[in-house]
Amino acid sequence: MSTSTRASRVAATREAIIAAAERLFAEQGVAAVSNRQISEAAGQGNNTAVGYHFGTKADLVRAIIRGHMEHIERARVERLDAMGEEPGLREWVECFVMPTMDHLGALGERTWFARFAAQVLTDPAMRDVIAAEAMEAPSLRQVTAGLNACLPDLPPEVRAERDEMVRQLVVIVPAAREARIAGGAPTARDTWHEAGLGLVDAIVGLYGAEYTELRELPP
CATH class of the missing domain: 1.10.10 (Arc Repressor Mutant, subunit A)
Structure with a gap:
């Protein structure tokens, strides 16, 4: 051979x-x-x-994530390069959300990546793998800096709380949609791109919503 x-x-x-x-x-x-x-x-x-x-199984999980992240990272970099001089909150959120949603749309009718990501996120032994591979992508550091510039008035503890909500949304919402499609159930939006725009709407509203002061935790 x-x-x-x-x-x-x-x-x-x-x-x-x-x-x-x-x-x-x-x-x-x-x-x-x-x-x-x-x-x-x-x-x-x-x-x-x-x-x-x-x-190891962790190495296999990492290989799966890297295979998808290569495409997602490339799409996000292209969005960053195409941004105007003063992008607003929605532009930064779109840059965070849409590369993944459009990637799911490009995979074909049957996809498993969204549910795979959700399973990894909820697995105590594996969640750090997806955090290291997906959330630490170079382009996301630029997105985070852009979001920081758009949200200067959010107290740090409220920002941290909402960042955690957003991280959950961008994994669980696509997984739920993928599961509905796999089960033959109807979805509210026809395409992954349209579903992504709906998710962007929700995240922009979440970041811009009024907030209740958090109580101080005991030392």
Whole structure:
């Protein structure tokens, strides 16, 4: 077997494992799925294929996230480059939300990435992986700086509270929509792009809403 043929087979095996793992993790949760189940779903006779090609389950989760983040990061950088000189709050929120929503729309009719991300976020052993891989993307640092400039009057503790709400929304809302589509249920908006704009509306309203002063926590 030539080196190029072997490399092609290895690449195909890795892609099959990634596709199978993403689907199984999305449908069942990360902790509930074994490497053996993934290997079988990927058509691999060797039950150690996952460990051989990826190492730990966390490494496999990281590989899935990186495969999607490459496209999302590229789209976000393009949006940043196209921004005007003085973008407002909505422009920054769109830059945060829309690359992921449009990426989901580009994946085809059947997608698992949104539910996969939600499963990882709610898994205590894995949530730090998605935080490190998705939330620390270079373009997001620029988005965060832009949001900071648009929200100077929000007290730090209120801003932190709303940032956490937003992080939950941008994962759970797409996952819920993806689940409805997978189950054949109707959705309020026809496309992922339109759904993204609705999510942007909600986040802009969340950041701009009035707030109640938070009580001081005891030392």
